[in-house]
Amino acid sequence: MTGEQLVLLRGKLGLTQRQFAEIIGMSGSAVAMVEANHRKMSATMRAKIAANIPINDELLSFFDSTEKLNRINPV
Template sequence: MKPHMIKALRSYYGLTQGEFASQVGFARTTISEVENMRKYPSAALLAAITRQFEITDEFVAFLRDFEKINGIIHNYTLTN
């Protein structure tokens, strides 16, 4: 799951960054850093999101479409 898809998932569920962070057990600042491309999501974060929201391959495909429909398309590169 790419970082911008995390924002799409959060938007889909209508959650604030704080609410989303609380549900997956991470700090709001971590979610913000990932969404704003200052940090790449860790394997632990991705696993927590997958468990909490029961992510399937089909749902990831849906999120891609959701991004397009809602204009959550990003052109960026990750920096380390």
């Protein structure tokens, strides 16, 4: 997951960086660093998101569409 996708996920959930970080059990600064593309998402963060954020069909479709757009127009 890219930093941009993390921002979109957090926004879709209506959470601040701090709230999101608390839910996944990581620091707010770690979330901010990934969102700003200053750090790549670690396997640990990815696992914590998967374990603590319910991903439904709507969110999966949303990320599928952003992935397709990124392939067409790389950032």
